[in-house]
Amino acid sequence: MNGALRIGVIGGGGWLGGAIVRSILNAKLTSPQQLTLSYRRDPPARFPGAVWTGDNQELVDRSDVVIVSVRPADWPALAVVAGDRLVISVMAGIRLGQLSEQFKANRVVRALPNAAAEVGKSYTPWVASVGVSGHDRSIVRSIFDACGTEDEVVNEADLDYLTGLTGSGPAFPALLAAAMIEDAVAHGISPDVARRGVTAIVIGAGHLFEQIGEEPAETVGRFVDYRGTTAAAIEAMRTGGFDAAVSAGLAAALKKSVVLGHSS
Numbered sequence: 710m711n712g713a714l715r716i717g718v719i720g721g722g723g724w725l726g727g728a729i730v731r732s733i734l735n736a737k738l739t740s741p742q743q744l745t746l747s748y749r750r751d752p753p754a755r756f757p758g759a760v761w762t763g764d765n766q767e768l769v770d771r772s773d774v775v776i777v778s779v780r781p782a783d784w785p786a787l788a789v790v791a792g793d794r795l796v797i798s799v800m801a802g803i804r805l806g807q808l809s810e811q812f813k814a815n816r817v818v819r820a821l822p823n824a825a826a827e828v829g830k831s832y833t834p835w836v837a838s839v840g841v842s843g844h845d846r847s848i849v850r851s852i853f854d855a856c857g858t859e860d861e862v863v864n865e866a867d868l869d870y871l872t873g874l875t876g877s878g879p880a881f882p883a884l885l886a887a888a889m890i891e892d893a894v895a896h897g898i899s900p901d902v903a904r905r906g907v908t909a910i911v912i913g914a915g916h917l918f919e920q921i922g923e924e925p926a927e928t929v930g931r932f933v934d935y936r937g938t939t940a941a942a943i944e945a946m947r948t949g950g951f952d953a954a955v956s957a958g959l960a961a962a963l964k965k966s967v968v969l970g971h972s973s
């Protein structure tokens with residue numbers, strides 16, 4: 710990808726939009742001067758050299774690629790014409806057909822990064838409309854590879870499910886970690902030690918999956934077979950409804966993802 714690509718990010722000062730901009734700049738996909746970012750209220754004091762505007766049509770006109778990163782409830786108010794530009798939405802729930810119609814564009818991609826984009830460790834599934842070319846696909850890959858890893862998926866139903874699984878995903882180890890820290894502190898462990906220990910566990914488990922390539926289910930099975938403290942904990946957690954709670958949570962996220970598209 711060359712540095713001349715003109716990229717616009719609608720909502721570029723937000724949580725996810727800002728994380729994508731930082732990743733794009735770190736990867737040198739473009740220069741600050743070729744970036745146009747939009748805000749709603751006040752121009753954020755971030756990304757020196759980039760052009761900030763409150764006018765989204767100006768952003769579109771200055772860009773070859775337009776990333777849309779406003780909340781689903783705010784996107785109906787975005788009355789811009791993208792024409793032949795590549796439009797990449799990272800909004801949960803909003804469908805390709807809705808995007809094409811609203812932005813009057815036929816090169817449209819629906820992607821779902823996650824909060825780990827802030828540290829270049831997002832996983833981003835994405836799906837493209839029929840008008841998206843091979844060259845467009847390489848642009849999409851380069852943007853989301855800059856944020857972590859990515860996969861093109863085959864249909865929007867997969868993306869709806871993955872919105873709840875990987876889009877929401879960093880919150881789930883955080884939920885487990887928060888519960889573990891709370892339990893440790895309740896047992897008299899100092900909050901610092903509890904936090905350091907639990908953080909090391911989350912990172913260590915991730916590295917085991919990534920570097921050794923063991924399936925998580927195999928890890929669990931190895932510990933269950935060991936018949937020690939871990940097996941006792943796993944069996945008590947499962948008896949307490951752990952697997953059912955995870956399934957119920959992911960079903961709720963999927964439902965919300967579909968509802969977001971219908972209600973926006």
Ligand SMILES: NC(=O)C1=CN([C@@H]2O[C@H](COP(=O)(O)OP(=O)(O)OC[C@H]3O[C@@H](n4cnc5c(N)ncnc54)[C@H](OP(=O)(O)O)[C@@H]3O)[C@@H](O)[C@H]2O)C=CC1
Binds near residue numbers: 726
């Ligand atoms: N955060 C996450 O972990 C993830 C978020 N997403 C998706 O990313 C999108 C953005 O979410 P997130 O970054 O968390 O939300 P934020 O609220 O942090 O960011 C949204 C930004 O959009 C701005 N904005 C709203 N309307 C306009 C407008 N008309 N023109 C220009 N800017 C506008 C807001 O400005 P202001 O502050 O002035 O209102 C805000 O800065 C959502 O659709 C969400 O579904 C997807 C995956 C993960």
Ligand SMILES: O=C(O)[C@@H]1CCC=N1
Binds near residue numbers: 801823876878
């Ligand atoms: O919670 C949310 O709605 C956003 C979209 C997916 C992940 N975070």
